[in-house]
Amino acid sequence: MATKWGILSAGKISHDFTVCLRSLDPAEHQAVAVAARNIGDALKFAANHKIPRAYGSYQELANDPNVEVVYIGTLVSFHYSTTKMMLEAGKHVLVEKSFTATSQEARELIDLARSKKLFLMEAIWSRFNPVFTLLMDKIKTKALGDVVSVNATFGLDLTKVERLIKKAAGGGTLLDLGVYTINVIQVAVGNKKPEQILATGHLNEDGVDESVAVAFKYSDGQVAMMSNTLRGQMPNEAHIVFTKGAIKIPVPFWCPTKVIVLTGENLSKEEVLEFEPPKVIAECNFVNSGFLSYEASHVRDCLVKGLTESPILPLDDTLTIREITDEIFRQVGVHF
């Protein structure tokens, strides 16, 4: 039986995700309905992606008995209300990162999904990328010894992008870029909570975080740091230092096609592994969006097994990431 997907929001990321669904085996994945606040947008999206039903309201999607799991691709500021609506209608949900604008909202959604025994996952696609699979394996097997530190940056010149510079849209660096730097750090330290988070930065005129720098302390002698900005392009790499080696994830570290494993004296031995994104049937908006296929397949795997949480990205990990973000907001002075 194919997994029957509803697509909530007809924006750019919904396009890419739906292209991936349609590129997978139709015996396994079907996009059966799409909803947008504007029926015209929904109809256009449905025609483009050959989706049988289009709705001009999210409630209609929630009411569609044919929809099994909903992919939510709205702005962050709509994640809480839409996810809640879908869970209350008995749908499983995959919601784009960042999960919610606050960790209080995250806790409410997690409680709701658990009480209703429905599947819920944040769409941090990085975790289903083969480079992250390799990273998690090296950590688990201690092939490079213990993790000592993590360094990640994600910054772009986004000063002209409305949704990122406005607080009402859930703007700022952290919810859009920071979720990726926090994610790679959390993966590298085994998803434990930091012992200390120290954050500083600058806000723009609308009160959202424009540039941040964060230092983390973890148990087992580990430290980490990350920086994000909307004002210029950073290296956008992640680097994990181990006691017996290092792993470098080059740009774009959030959806990488390449990883460099360094070992030996002075890390002189370099092993480069490359991965192609799965082929897709139509053009996408974002870089390497083909990797979204792995995320979609993972959701289906979980549903087929009757799981309500992903073992790769359980809701406690999402909550930890969200709580870290809130603590950074608090220290930097952002109030959502």
Add this chain to the structure above:
Amino acid sequence: MATKWGILSAGKISHDFTVCLRSLDPAEHQAVAVAARNIGDALKFAANHKIPRAYGSYQELANDPNVEVVYIGTLVSFHYSTTKMMLEAGKHVLVEKSFTATSQEARELIDLARSKKLFLMEAIWSRFNPVFTLLMDKIKTKALGDVVSVNATFGLDLTKVERLIKKAAGGGTLLDLGVYTINVIQVAVGNKKPEQILATGHLNEDGVDESVAVAFKYSDGQVAMMSNTLRGQMPNEAHIVFTKGAIKIPVPFWCPTKVIVLTGENLSKEEVLEFEPPKVIAECNFVNSGFLSYEASHVRDCLVKGLTESPILPLDDTLTIREITDEIFRQVGVHF
């Protein structure tokens, strides 16, 4: 007239510095005396480097009327006492980084040098490297716009190096590696004082800093971060993000032979500039030590001009770097 150098300490870095002096024009630089606590070491060093006089005590070097400027290459823990002794004897001084173990000691030495109108400089050789000259030029001319952020790491597996793991020797990451990451950040932000310093890390059993992560906030919307460790090899690069480009200083960023200037849309235009270290007449202990020649030449230039401080590394910059280090020590819990 040649500048007449006294060499204080016959260790590895003194060797490299003296090799550079001897590789410069002898009409400009002469090593005229060397002192070590052990006369045997001094005699061996003198023979090796064809230095006419060798002393078994630092006081004898201070008393030598032929010595004009003293290069101090001891462990950090001896910098304060030796620099003070030389200044009191009327010598100009170039003292290895880190300047002193505490900023209080730094202030005392600076006051002493100023009151006696003697030249004093910390030997942060990076500042005289052509890559740093280029960086300072790009900042001054705003060729790449304004500086947005800086990211620097310096970590090596040094867990077996006694002088670094022992507090009595002035060990830890900060005095040895951190001085370089702080230096590149301070150069990039134009040597102004940070508005906020947030530091975390882990101490080893002897109470010295083993791993640190630090986030900085500066005026003009700037942020920076750095991380150091003794437990594994980091990228050991510095990356400066501008509003219209970026400068990457690859490993070894503290004595680089290469710089990458990134400009254009998505920083797609890459300009790579390479610099050879000046040729030297004998083998050195450390990587790219030939660049120490530029530092020696700069000291002579200052002395010839009658300057008591370097315009490239004035004592206020040294004090700022030292105060930043002390604040990091305070937050991380290191007490020298």
